[in-house]
Amino acid sequence: GIQVEQSPPDLILQEGANSTLRCNFSDSVNNLQWFHQNPWGQLINLFYIPSGTKQNGRLSATTVATERYSLLYISSSQTTDSGVYFCAVVAGGTSYGKLTFGQGTILTVHP
């Protein structure tokens, strides 16, 4: 099946810093989503981005499907950005909607 690798596994920042999270995937995809899992366990949708670039406030994401990677940018980080960031993909072909998740990047933002 498709493999999803996220880097870095851990990231520690001071408030106000910028960061880039990366997601590599091993095959073509029909869907790519970025999620933030907060300390209460909720999975919050950040982006649905199978290709192209999107921005939402301090967050932006870019997916280059032909090169099989996606990047999540967080600018001017805040303590509330702490948590785990997941990239998840639906493989091309007949995977229907099955999302395959990466292992996540644990982000800690200190005041």
Added chain:
Amino acid sequence: DSGVTQTPKHLITATGQRVTLRCSPRSGDLSVYWYQQSLDQGLQFLIQYYNGEERAKGNILERFSAQQFPDLHSELNLSSLELGDSALYFCASSRRLEGYEQFFGPGTRLTVL
């Protein structure tokens, strides 16, 4: 709030028991998915239903079963529970069968003692 609801939020039970987790998708969504999040396995897809029919299956144990009802809500049944079944179980929904964004419920945290 994603619009996907799950009950109960927490469940504590004993080994060998059977439990039922319930999920209501977002209004208008026909696809329902179940995922399991455990410390050792990460987030894993279990099963997908579309408009009442099973459409995709992941690494779901034989002790687990699911269904989607005519009103589109779904239930995940876990039986003969083992300690290793302790996990966070998420339900997600999307508009159609594929190619649409999935939205996740708040999850049910299952603890098997």
